[in-house]
Amino acid sequence: MTLATPLDDPLIIAGQSFKSRLLVGTGHYADLAETQAAVTASAAQIVTFAVRRSNIGQDAQAPNLLDAIAPQHFTLLPNTAGCYTARDAVRTCLLARELLDGHDLVKLEVLGDSQTLYPDITETLAAARQLVELGFKVMVYTSDDPLIARRLEELGCVAIMPLGAPIGSGLGIRNPYNIRLIVENAKVPVIVDAGVGTASDAAIAMELGCDGVLMNTAIARAREPIRMASAMRQAVCAGREAYLAGRMPRRLDGDASSPLGGLFL
């Protein structure tokens, strides 16, 4: 009899299946070649990007992000980074939908201040409501407040994305108990978005039962981004497997792994 390693279910977001539970951003890279190599090494299928003004009058032939990360190969997730009001976030999403020929999956983030980049929950709730009404599938960046997570789910968001720590801080999962509460209450995927600094942080998020992890800076600002992308891919897989396997109970005393019977000493 052989015991095969059991397979995992896919991550399902708004009815679409994904094998990878690591979602990555495309900011901070040296160039598009490095972006592409890191995204490939991460094996991410969902890739975020920002919407900004085109450089009018400059080199029109300069390569574009969507040439390197082609919409036919990835699920592109436009974000509303830089938005501080619901109005601006909705406006950004409408432009993104046109940019991607009607693709309606978006990452909503409405920031409260530029120091902490903490989400403005009042504006986030207002934007989520409007975007859902406009037919968007909203993956929402939020605080690690379990009640707000529930409100966002009730509004129709397709994924709840609490922060582990402030965006770009690399401080890890600062409040694992809240993340756990959000996971236990949610019926849509919970994806830790922001705060991961290194592979063990990603593994911890997954061991808490999160459905995925979204990160950018932890990969892009590593000394070797492409290698870190690979580390994160493995950490997310390892954390997920550990969660499914169920960890052993903790105990304060030692418990020998070798049998005590048959000792010949």
Add this chain to the structure above:
Amino acid sequence: MIEVTINGEVQQLPANLSLGQWLADQGLGNRRLAVELNRQVIPRSQFPALYLQSGDNLEIVHAIGGG
């Protein structure tokens, strides 16, 4: 001539210029971008027949690296 604000900068453009023609003149005809005219998103299919008016405000955006 007409005055049109494009990505925050006022530009003098000839009258009777379509958005599609202006984008082509800039070498942006085949680029992946989205356009907002006076806060309304304009579907790409309307670019050729959309003639710019004095006082128009255009925002032309594209995808860029971000997290």
